Amino acid sequence: MDFSWFKWLMFIVAAALSIVGSLMMVTRRNAIHSALWMIATFIAIAVIYVMQNAQFIAIAQIMVYAGAIMMLILFVIMLVNLEKDSVPERKFSSRKFTGAVITIMLFFEILVIATAYQITGREAVYSASMLERTGNVRVMGSLLYGQYLFPFELASILLLIGIVGAVILAKRKKE
Amino acid sequence: MLQDIPHGFYFILSGILFTIGAIGAITRRNAIVIFMCIELMLNAVNLAFITAGNALSSMDGAVFVFFIMTVAAVEAAVGLAIFITIFRLKGTINADEVNLLKG
Amino acid sequence: MADYIWLIPFFPAVGFLINGLSCNKTSKTFVSWVACGALFFSFLVSAAIFVNFLQLPAEGRIFEKDVFDWIVSGELAVRMGFKIDALSVIMCLVVTGVGFLIHVYSVGYMHDDPGFTRYFTYLNLFVFMMLLLVTGNNLLLMFVGWEGVGLCSYLLIGFWYEKDSASNAGKKAFIVNRIGDFGFLLGIFLLFVSLGTQGVWTLKFSEIQPNAHLLSVPLATAITMLFFVGAVGKSAQIPLYVWLPDAMEGPTPVSSLIHAATMVTAGVYMIARLNFLYSMAPDTLFVVALIGALTAIFAASIGFAQYDIKKVLAYSTISQLGYMFVGVGVGAYAAGIFHLMTHAFFKGLLFLGAGSVMHAMSGELDMRNMGGLRKKIPITYWTFFIACLAIAGIPGLSGFFSKDEILWKAFSSPHGHPGIWLLGTVAAGMTAFYMFRLLFRTFFGECRASDEVKHHIHESPKIMTVPLIILAALSIAGGYLGVPHILGGGNRIERFLEPVLGPPQHAVATRDMSITASAWASVGAEEAAGGGSLELILMATSVLIGLFGIYLAYLFYVKNPELPKRFTERFRSLYRVVNHKYYVDEFYEAIFVRGLLKVGGGLMRVVDDGMIEGSVNGTGSLMKRMGGIIRLIETGYVQAYAFGIIVGAIFVAGYLIMKPIM
Numbered sequence: 001m002d003f004s005w006f007k008w009l010m011f012i013v014a015a016a017l018s019i020v021g022s023l024m025m026v027t028r029r030n031a032i033h034s035a036l037w038m039i040a041t042f043i044a045i046a047v048i049y050v051m052q053n054a055q056f057i058a059i060a061q062i063m064v065y066a067g068a069i070m071m072l073i074l075f076v077i078m079l080v081n082l083e084k085d086s087v088p089e090r091k092f093s094s095r096k097f098t099g100a101v102i103t104i105m106l107f108f109e110i111l112v113i114a115t116a117y118q119i120t121g122r123e124a125v126y127s128a129s130m131l132e133r134t135g136n137v138r139v140m141g142s143l144l145y146g147q148y149l150f151p152f153e154l155a156s157i158l159l160l161i162g163i164v165g166a167v168i169l170a171k172r173k174k175e
Numbered sequence: 176m177l178q179d180i181p182h183g184f185y186f187i188l189s190g191i192l193f194t195i196g197a198i199g200a201i202t203r204r205n206a207i208v209i210f211m212c213i214e215l216m217l218n219a220v221n222l223a224f225i226t227a228g229n230a231l232s233s234m235d236g237a238v239f240v241f242f243i244m245t246v247a248a249v250e251a252a253v254g255l256a257i258f259i260t261i262f263r264l265k266g267t268i269n270a271d272e273v274n275l276l277k278g
Numbered sequence: 279m280a281d282y283i284w285l286i287p288f289f290p291a292v293g294f295l296i297n298g299l300s301c302n303k304t305s306k307t308f309v310s311w312v313a314c315g316a317l318f319f320s321f322l323v324s325a326a327i328f329v330n331f332l333q334l335p336a337e338g339r340i341f342e343k344d345v346f347d348w349i350v351s352g353e354l355a356v357r358m359g360f361k362i363d364a365l366s367v368i369m370c371l372v373v374t375g376v377g378f379l380i381h382v383y384s385v386g387y388m389h390d391d392p393g394f395t396r397y398f399t400y401l402n403l404f405v406f407m408m409l410l411l412v413t414g415n416n417l418l419l420m421f422v423g424w425e426g427v428g429l430c431s432y433l434l435i436g437f438w439y440e441k442d443s444a445s446n447a448g449k450k451a452f453i454v455n456r457i458g459d460f461g462f463l464l465g466i467f468l469l470f471v472s473l474g475t476q477g478v479w480t481l482k483f484s485e486i487q488p489n490a491h492l493l494s495v496p497l498a499t500a501i502t503m504l505f506f507v508g509a510v511g512k513s514a515q516i517p518l519y520v521w522l523p524d525a526m527e528g529p530t531p532v533s534s535l536i537h538a539a540t541m542v543t544a545g546v547y548m549i550a551r552l553n554f555l556y557s558m559a560p561d562t563l564f565v566v567a568l569i570g571a572l573t574a575i576f577a578a579s580i581g582f583a584q585y586d587i588k589k590v591l592a593y594s595t596i597s598q599l600g601y602m603f604v605g606v607g608v609g610a611y612a613a614g615i616f617h618l619m620t621h622a623f624f625k626g627l628l629f630l631g632a633g634s635v636m637h638a639m640s641g642e643l644d645m646r647n648m649g650g651l652r653k654k655i656p657i658t659y660w661t662f663f664i665a666c667l668a669i670a671g672i673p674g675l676s677g678f679f680s681k682d683e684i685l686w687k688a689f690s691s692p693h694g695h696p697g698i699w700l701l702g703t704v705a706a707g708m709t710a711f712y713m714f715r716l717l718f719r720t721f722f723g724e725c726r727a728s729d730e731v732k733h734h735i736h737e738s739p740k741i742m743t744v745p746l747i748i749l750a751a752l753s754i755a756g757g758y759l760g761v762p763h764i765l766g767g768g769n770r771i772e773r774f775l776e777p778v779l780g781p782p783q784h785a786v787a788t789r790d791m792s793i794t795a796s797a798w799a800s801v802g803a804e805e806a807a808g809g810g811s812l813e814l815i816l817m818a819t820s821v822l823i824g825l826f827g828i829y830l831a832y833l834f835y836v837k838n839p840e841l842p843k844r845f846t847e848r849f850r851s852l853y854r855v856v857n858h859k860y861y862v863d864e865f866y867e868a869i870f871v872r873g874l875l876k877v878g879g880g881l882m883r884v885v886d887d888g889m890i891e892g893s894v895n896g897t898g899s900l901m902k903r904m905g906g907i908i909r910l911i912e913t914g915y916v917q918a919y920a921f922g923i924i925v926g927a928i929f930v931a932g933y934l935i936m937k938p939i940m
Contacts, residue, residue, distance in 0.1 A: 011180050015188050026199035031207055038211050045218050052229040054237050064244050069251045076255045077207055080262045099201035099921045107194035109931040114186035124233035155245040162249030169256035200920050274914025
């Protein structure tokens with residue numbers, strides 16, 4: 001059975017959804033709307049991860065990004081943004097305009113690199129069929145608890161410090 | 176019989192998302208939206224990592240993305256706490272109105 | 279035993295650290311126990327080494343030990359090493375022994391001073407540095423000690439720094455010493471380089487000595503002259519003696535320890551240590567002897583007209599140091615060291631006695647306001663009297679033996695000269711005169727002090743008088759170490775020092791005897807006198823001259839107190855010149871100090887204000903202006919920074935694109 005047309009379809013849909021979602025996220029004036037579009041974008045990107053044989057990352061993307069981080073952002077928007085729903089119309093800023101133009105220049109450079117780029121380097125052992133046999137999460141787990149144990153532990157300490165830091169920063173000082 | 180999707184496509188998608196995120200980060204005023212744009216840029220980079228890893232049948236890309244996501248989570252927690260502090264201090268989180276770093 | 283020689287300087291260093299780091303938190307009792315204990319242990323170690331030496335054959339009397347590497351760089355390798363031989367063990371015994379007595383005395387003398395702890399800290403540091411100077415086995419370590427004692431001298435002269443005169447005297451001592459130290463340092467450089475070019479890169483005494491023959495005579499003369507410049511500064515000889523009289527601003531025990539007994543004799547020690555170099559350079563030796571003799575007589579003459587008892591003693595010290603230089607200058611190193619030792623006893627005693635007098639007189643120093651103290655402070659009087667007899671060279675006391683040894687050597691040694699002997703002998707008579715002038719005016723006659731002071735006169739406590747008595751005993755007994763052959767003695771100290779200082783130059787002396795004897799004949803003595811009887815005659819002459827000086831002083835200040843006044847009336851201008859110390863200070867002030875100030879002022883305006891300050895300020899304002907431009911970029915808006923990052927990313931990406939093309 002040839003599923004490659006389905007792959008193409010999935011890719012086009014997911015890519016379009018992620019581009020549209022991100023565009024909407026950037027352009028919405030209401031921050032809540034931005035955040036909702038952002039969730040859509042994340043989910044679309046998660047789909048693309050699945051197509052790239054990265055199931056574990058895809059799940060983590062949905063749980064960490066679309067779930068936890070966006071939830072946090074929504075909370076903060078509600079904490080901070082209050083009812084100032086519509087930000088007053090900003091005036092045209094030449095600095096921001098040049099910034100946008102230059103960023104588009106950067107995009108073209110990226111485009112050149114992406115099309116001209118030939119992947120070099122040795123093939124590793126984690127081919128799609130191998131992952132299918134062993135299971136993506138299992139491979140990921142054995143890597144994180146084996147070869148990458150030390151950075152993994154460091155990451156846990158980083159998270160702990162992040163939590164403590166966030167609590168200390170956000171704590172209301174006693175008057 | 177269609178070809179498998181070439182890796183270049185993924186890279187181009189990654190570039191598009193990155194650019195959108197960057198433009199948003201430069202032009203938007205709301206600090207939270209800027210923050211979301213940065214998250215989008217991170218995602219674009221993650222996508223590039225995953226693509227490259229997949230192309231080489233390697234898991235290193237995925238492991239790398241895992242750590243980036245960890246950092247992003249910490250960044251979100253701390254960053255949002257900073258926004259709250261700034262909001263308490265200044266009464267706004269508009270990036271145009273906060274210039275505490277001015278030399 | 280050799281493994282423990284580093285303990286000698288170690289104990290005072292520990293005492294210094296304990297007292298220095300205690301920050302005035304400890305009690306005075308503790309401080310004095312630490313300070314005196316450190317000295318006592320050092321003395322014990324020195325004494326143990328000395329006793330050990332006596333049991334060894336003369337050639338084996340050298341302990342040398344390198345403790346650790348200090349500076350190792352290319353050809354230069356300096357090790358922290360100590361060396362004890364016959365010469366340094368005598369120095370160690372004098373420094374720690376006399377130093378210990380003076381420490382004990384100081385406990386009583388400084389008891390009510392608020393700077394008690396600071397005082398003993400400096401004193402211990404001084405002893406440490408002095409011991410480093412005498413025990414170091416290389417020139418650089420010796421130089422460290424040399425500078426260190428200079429530093430401590432500065433600190434202790436200016437001990438009462440709230441007094442202007444004291445802090446000025448400290449500065450003067452330091453700066454004048456610096457001139458000498460500069461010469462000393464140049465000497466080290468020259469010696470190091472000139473030996474190095476011969477293939478012997480070393481600063482160690484034990485390696486310099488066997489290679490000294492590699493030096494040519496002019497080179498040896500230059501090196502020894504430079505070293506002698508250092509000795510002139512440190513040991514207060516003409517023309518750099520001016521700091522020593524002013525140094526009397528410090529506490530009296532300091533004058534006793536540093537400016538009489540130990541530090542100022544460092545120059546003599548240094549010449550004796552480097553005797554193998556000096557013996558190669560007869561010209562330098564002649565200069566050393568001449569400067570010594572001139573200083574001896576010059577300083578003695580100033581001592582005539584001073585009224586401050588400590589000043590008199592200071593000039594006397596300068597004069598006696600001159601004797602030591604005469605001794606080493608005529609090649610009689612052992613005689614110089616012998617006089618150094620006896621001088622440490624009796625001059626230390628004189629200063630301590632002066633301190634005791636001051637203590638009794640509520641701090642009075644002017645002998646015009648004293649008199650009649652004989653009955654009131656008998657212990658001080660008797661010990662002072664013994665010291666005066668010793669310094670005047672009365673037979674039977676230590677000063678007689680050492681001084682006559684020097685004078686005899688000045689006459690008889692191949693490097694000697696009857697003229698130098700004559701200067702020395704006259705200076706001996708002058709010494710007797712001014713010392714007894716001091717004694718008579720202070721202890722005899724009517725008490726001229728005010729009633730209030732008179733009421734308070736009292737003998738010093740035991741802690742001060744016991745060191746006086748011990749030093750008085752040493753002033754008598756010390757001389758018997760070096761009884762000359764002619765008086766039936768064995769001159770033991772000379773024999774003891776022989777392995778270091780070389781054999782005494784008797785043999786040569788007899789060869790030259792006919793010449794010197796004929797020179798003597800012209801003065802009018804017995805022509806037929808052989809070597810032995812000549813020595814006796816010279817001895818008798820100097821004793822007679824000394825006795826004459828004492829008699830003169832008796833005549834002037836006891837028998838007929840009106841005489842000095844008439845005398846000064848008669849020679850008013852001469853008296854004024856001498857009283858003002860020949861206006862040397864004023865001369866130096868006008869020529870060197872003013873001149874330097876003028877040059878310095880000019881340099882300050884042109885170089886400092888114009889060039890250096892201009893360039894420094896210019897750099898500062900340039901930076902400020904550039905910063906003012908750059909700070910415009912720092913808007914404080916995060917998006918501006920993000921923009922900057924993206925511009926940077928463009929360049930990086932552009933580079934990556936261009937790289938394969940280029």
